[in-house]
Amino acid sequence: MLDEVVARALAEDLGDGDVTARATVPPGARARATVTQKAPGVLYGLDAAEATFRSLDPDAQVERLARERLWREDGEVLRITGDAAALLGAERTALNLLARLSGVATLTARCVHAIEGTGARILDTRKTTPGLRALEKAAVAAGGGVNHRFGLFDMVLIKENHATMAGGVEPAVRAGRERFPDLPLEVECRTLEEVREALGAGAPRLLLDNMVPGMLRAVAREVAGRAELEASGGVTLETLRAHADTGVDFVSVGALTHSAPALDLSLILEPLP
Numbered sequence: 001m002l003d004e005v006v007a008r009a010l011a012e013d014l015g016d017g018d019v020t021a022r023a024t025v026p027p028g029a030r031a032r033a034t035v036t037q038k039a040p041g042v043l044y045g046l047d048a049a050e051a052t053f054r055s056l057d058p059d060a061q062v063e064r065l066a067r068e069r070l071w072r073e074d075g076e077v078l079r080i081t082g083d084a085a086a087l088l089g090a091e092r093t094a095l096n097l098l099a100r101l102s103g104v105a106t107l108t109a110r111c112v113h114a115i116e117g118t119g120a121r122i123l124d125t126r127k128t129t130p131g132l133r134a135l136e137k138a139a140v141a142a143g144g145g146v147n148h149r150f151g152l153f154d155m156v157l158i159k160e161n162h163a164t165m166a167g168g169v170e171p172a173v174r175a176g177r178e179r180f181p182d183l184p185l186e187v188e189c190r191t192l193e194e195v196r197e198a199l200g201a202g203a204p205r206l207l208l209d210n211m212v213p214g215m216l217r218a219v220a221r222e223v224a225g226r227a228e229l230e231a232s233g234g235v236t237l238e239t240l241r242a243h244a245d246t247g248v249d250f251v252s253v254g255a256l257t258h259s260a261p262a263l264d265l266s267l268i269l270e271p272l273p
Helices: 002-014 018-026 044-058 084-114 132-142 158-166 169-179 190-200 213-223 240-244
Strands: 032-036 061-064 076-085 122-124 154-156 185-189 207-210 228-232 250-253 265-271
Touching: 002 044, 002 084, 018 084, 032 084, 044 061, 044 076, 044 084, 061 228, 076 084, 084 122, 084 132, 084 240, 154 158, 154 169, 154 240, 158 185, 169 185, 169 190, 185 190, 190 207, 190 213, 207 213, 213 228, 213 240, 240 250
Parallel strands: 122 250, 154 185, 185 207, 207 228, 228 250
Antiparallel strands: 032 076, 032 265, 061 076
16 A cells, blocks of 8 residues: 555656756766654654655665654654655655654644543544545554544444434444444444433444533443443544543544644755765
């Protein structure tokens, strides 16, 4: 999957070729590129960056100067030696992938830090960049978060519209358990009554949609450990701890993948003799 992502991204950027490099870089010229992290955060995506450079220069020498999955303030990240035109051709795609994935890992790490000591865990969602879901979910894990379902195929997650079509929360849960008994199941609940319906039908996990912290505490008392609880909807970094400190097991944060700022990175090229 990584090779496919890199190939598509390079094709999008290069088209018929890098005309600026063709005009300005002597044939056969070699150079050394240094990628530097310019803001605090968690690095993730070095494999993607390396794969991008090596796609255009298979003989490129890549040295990692920093470790992934750890919070760091700034500093050098990668040093790549190879064909100068290839390094320039790969530069933007490599930085885009590394900055995007590091941004996801960084925001996840901030969220994980915000709820330390509550016992809750941070979940991602399916609100990912099309075609990059596997990489973005890996970046969430790198930042200390927990991956929710990957897609529509690996978990029965009953939302409001599913329950409406099935005739209610309880019949929807029973239908899901009956049709796919070997898959995990979760059901969205918006009221205490729906929580009771879901519990009565044997739902193992409840998605508590857009509930304020006071309501979340009431649900946690009502459920009393009979099902896992996930708080979801409208949670920000500022309100995250208030939601997590209510007795829920998980807090899902769509912003991890749909709104994470890219980590600031740069690349400087030095010609070699």
